[in-house]
Amino acid sequence: MLLQAAGLALIAALNPSALLAVAVYLGSARPRQTAALFLAGAVVVSVVVGVAVLVVVQDAGLNIPTHRAPRYGLRLGLGIVLVAAGIVITRRKPRQADPARGQGIVSRMIANPTPRGAFFAGILIFASAVSFLAAVQAIATARTSLELTVVALIVVVAINVALAWSPIVLYLAAPGATTRYLTAFNSWLRVHGRTVSVWVLVVAGGIIVGDGIYGLAAGR
Numbered sequence: 001m002l003l004q005a006a007g008l009a010l011i012a013a014l015n016p017s018a019l020l021a022v023a024v025y026l027g028s029a030r031p032r033q034t035a036a037l038f039l040a041g042a043v044v045v046s047v048v049v050g051v052a053v054l055v056v057v058q059d060a061g062l063n064i065p066t067h068r069a070p071r072y073g074l075r076l077g078l079g080i081v082l083v084a085a086g087i088v089i090t091r092r093k094p095r096q097a098d099p100a101r102g103q104g105i106v107s108r109m110i111a112n113p114t115p116r117g118a119f120f121a122g123i124l125i126f127a128s129a130v131s132f133l134a135a136v137q138a139i140a141t142a143r144t145s146l147e148l149t150v151v152a153l154i155v156v157v158a159i160n161v162a163l164a165w166s167p168i169v170l171y172l173a174a175p176g177a178t179t180r181y182l183t184a185f186n187s188w189l190r191v192h193g194r195t196v197s198v199w200v201l202v203v204a205g206g207i208i209v210g211d212g213i214y215g216l217a218a219g220r
Contacts, residue, residue: 004211005138005152009159011204012131016193018042018163021110021121023182023189026171028113035168037115041122042161049127050136050153057140076212078134082205085130086198122164131204132160134211 025035106124109117126132139152158165171178189196 005135005156008131008135009156012129012160013162014200016196017125020189022164022167023186024110025113025118034113034115034118038118038122039164041119042126042164045123045127046157046160053136054140072212072215075134078130079205079208079212082130082201086201089198134208
């Protein structure tokens, strides 16, 4: 259970927007405070969503062995959503910058880094990770003790926000080198971020779809 959940959380952690945001925040006027609050927002929303999914799955009885089909059907649906999102992004033409229309709320928070804005950016960026939902579902549907469930959720949350906390740790150890590498990667990501996002969505969705199909087939 833990290995499967950790693998799904690792897929969820491949979030280009998170790395882009933390790179900007670590280069801001108050790098430690701003990046720390971004991490705090990411952790808060991950814990809240994780606990909510645990409660909903268990209240719905999807952790009962006889409900194997519904829980793997849900996982299959989550995977299809990810693949569909990747296809939509591929077919949609990149929008040209239009000063009259302005930027999205997350883009504005990243472009104008403040500690408060960073906290809410962390919430918004990590609130909609479908792969993370699948990871928590794997925990919720396993027949384990409460203690092991809590430990598994902590591990999954830590993996999910890895691109938020790992650059901060590197920055604290070597601020100069970390800033240089993040700045260079930030420039690359702004150019190729769309392609990276599509690949992450499609690959992650394909893995979750495969897991859902395998689970449904194995239950026959």
